[in-house]
Structure formats: structure tokens, C-alpha cells
Amino acid sequence: MDEYTPILNFWIDKILPAENEVPQTIHRAMRYSVFAGGKRLRPILAIESFKWVGGRGDRIFPPACALELIHTYSLIHDDLPAMDDDNYRRKKLTCHKVFGEAIAVLAGDALSALAFGILAETTNASIIAEIAKAIGTKGLVGGQVADIEMEGKQVDENDVKFIHTNKTGALFVASVKLGAMMGGGSESEISTLTEYAKNFGLAFQITDDILDIKGDQSELGKDIGSDLELDKATYPRAVGLERSKEIARALVENAKNVFPDDKDNRFFISLADFVMERTF
16 A cells, blocks of 8 residues: 555645645645545545556546545544544644644535545546535435434444444445446446445444554554543444454455456455554
8 A cells, every 4th residue: 555655645735735825724734634644545445446447547546536635524523522522643633733623624624625626527427426425414424423423322233333334434435436437347346346345444444443442542643542432332332342353354354255256356355454454
């Protein structure tokens, strides 16, 4: 994944307004949050899906980077005092801690607006619709609402699966679909990548739950134990730590097994394995 960081940062730098462009404060806040680090998983998944279905050229990069802008907007809002009230993200102070809550809200809004402007340039309404659905009430926002409403309540595995599938998984699914659609993928290819992303996304968030308990804050780059402190609906809380690990492992294997043998699937297999190995 590291090989993508320089080129993605190059494209993101081109897309984002310069810090000295008026109004400067909001542009500084946007760039601060986007360039705070991160794994860039969503744009990478879009690019690799584009290539997997036979897509070629650079036209995938702007819409792929739009996914990172959307993801960053969601993190800025998620960190706000009204939501998770986190002080650190990616080893840096969160946006609202540096720029204040009002600017943080607006920075998230601006990143989302900029992202959809970029997606509109694909001239593919189906792609725009997929991303809009993934971050709306049938996706990210819906999952976030359930996450808030479940705080401090008794939850079971189905409750947490709903939250994670929507709050985290939906944008992973939209990312592979974007790449495949940009690359002219067939219905079968899009279906395969969608199934992969569903399993990958849920496994990824379960391991995130586990790392909130057992992770190293210096490696994760964000507050440890915040889920416990807020009494969040997580897999370890619903089914226990060891069962959470078992479910994540099974999801990873499911993700790896969706691919046909006649294509180069190495990236996707490696990324699925990363989920169980990751410490950040």
C-alpha cells in the first residue's frame, strides 16, 4: 500500500484548494485533516478494482481521491464533541482541537462538496448515486445514527453488524464499485468485488473494535479505550473478544475466497490478510 501514498498525495494536493486561497482558515483545516496521514484504503481499493476489471490510465485517480475526501469528512465529524469527542486522530490533534468546532464542521462539509464536484466530472450518474447512497441514511449516516442510539444499551451481534456494515462497510463497497464501474467491469466482476468489500469492511471494523481494547495508542495514532468510555456498541462488547477474533478471521477467509482463479487476485488477498495482522 505504501507505494500508492506519493501518487495519491500528489493528486489530492492538486484537488484541494491551496492554504493561501481565501477563505484561508477553511482550506488550512481541510488540508490539515486530509494530509494528517491514513492508510488511503478507499482510493487504493478503487484503483485496484479499476485495474482488476481491465481499466487503464490515470482517469481513476480524481474520483478515487474523492473517496478519501469523503472518508476524511466523516472522520472530522465523527471526532467532534457531539459525536465521539476524540482528541487525536492519526497521531495528531483532531480538526476541532486545532481549528475549533465550527470550522471543523465546515471543513467536513466542504470536503464532501468538493468530492461530489469531482465525482460529477466522471459524467456517470450511477457512480454518483452509489457514493451518495453509501454515505447517506442507508449507509454511513444511518450507521452513525445507530451507533449513537446504541450507546450504553444492551446490544447483540446483529445490532453491531448493522452499525459496522453501514458506518464503515458501505463506503468500502462503494469504493470497489466506483473502480469497477470506471473500468468498465461486468456485472459478475462488480458482484465479486462487492462481496469481497462487504466481508473485508466488516472484518476491518471488527479488528478496529479489538484494537480499541488491545491496541497501542502510539501505533494507532488515536485515543485508546474511547469505545469503552462511551459504552459503544462493539463486537467485543456484544460477543466477547475471542469470538470477535473468530468472526473477523472467518470474514477474511470469505473475502479471499470470492475471487475466480483465472485473474490476478494477489493485492486483494494480501489486503485481506492485513486486516488480521494490522496494529494501526
